[in-house]
Amino acid sequence: MNLPPLDTRKNKSSLFIARIVFFDLGDTLIYFDGDWTKVLQRSTECLWKKLVASGYPLNREQFSRDFSDRMRKYYMDRNKNLVEYTSARVLQDCLMDLGFPEPEPEIIRNALKALYSVSQEFWNLEEDTLPTLHFLQEQDFRLGLISNASDVDDVYALLGKFNLTEYFEHIIISADFGMRKPHREIFLEGLRLFQAEPQDCFMVGDRLDMDILGANQVNMPSIWITRRSIHKGTEFGFDVKPDFEIYALSEIKEIVKSTEK
Incomplete structure (x- = not known):
């Protein structure tokens, strides 16, 4: 796992105190296996x-x-x-x-x-999704979902298929909210729902141009998961840098431990 030095961007806390984790859905918690x-x-x-x-x-x-x-x-x-x-x-x-x-x-x-x-039919659950979500809940983290999708019912059908709905205190879907990641307003909505500050949270996602960029725009610490990211190998072409980079969701446990010291 790659744990880069803490980001010192303007207005960003040099100390992570996050107790809320936002997740992306597709290619983060679940993956597509079809043509x-x-x-x-x-x-x-x-x-x-x-x-x-x-x-x-x-x-x-x-x-x-x-x-x-x-x-x-x-x-x-x-x-x-x-x-x-x-x-x-x-x-x-x-x-x-x-x-x-x-x-x-x-x-x-x-x-x-x-x-x-x-x-x-072709969406599948990553094998470390449920153990990771369960671990975070056991550690008293509050969980949220921010998903780009053109249909609300489709997202809830996928969450229901894998018994994921119960893990999330708040679920924000672009089809319902009206704006997509990386628009800052959809991230600010997450902060509003949790009544939290950016430094209280992490955003976990596979897209540099959506998940990481959006989190960075509101000074929310970001975790880029590369396992199925279309940007892996081309990240140097982006002016977007995550605070942490992981391959698998299970590595979030190490980030939590490192930020609580």
């Missing part, structure tokens, strides 16, 4: 079938192409402006632009449930 191209094709097909069953006479090819194009644009836009419009909004706009009246919220929810049920 995204095939999964997305299956997902869109399930979405189309659900909508047809709900009374929408949609042409399969036209709808699949239109919805997929809209989702790609949405993904590009949100990475630029950090606004999370949600996949529900994308689907609603898609149907209305095809000439249908505004769909009932229940129709949208059920359709997206069918969409995300495919990808949910």
Whole structure:
């Protein structure tokens, strides 16, 4: 494990007193083990079938192409402006632009449930997730989750799949909050919910450009987990430095011990 010298950025405490740990979800606590191209094709097909069953006479090819194009644009836009419009909004706009009246919220929810049920099959729990969360709770740490996601129900379905929900005192999802990491406001929301100061917390995540950058912007100590990070090996191209770097979640135990001395 790499424990770098404590960061001395302006306004950042030189002494960590953290008793709250925020976690990212995907590629931090859970990981995806599938072919995204095939999964997305299956997902869109399930979405189309659900909508047809709900009374929408949609042409399969036209709808699949239109919805997929809209989702790609949405993904590009949100990475630029950090606004999370949600996949529900994308689907609603898609149907209305095809000439249908505004769909009932229940129709949208059920359709997206069918969409995300495919990808949910391929998410797996890291073997050290539960032991690490249990350890932190035993040490009286309070736990929170800050997740970038386009659908709230999808996140809760994944948390429920792995019995993770009970570990987190507060769960912040960009689809509900409206802004994505690394926007500072989503991290400030976490501080508000816990009524905490930045030095009271750690942020653990795999993305330098989201988890670590966002934490750094509010002077929250950050822990970069590299096990599945797409930035491992390219970190020198980022002007973003974590306070700690770990490979596995289990190494958090050593960080806790080192900061309590």
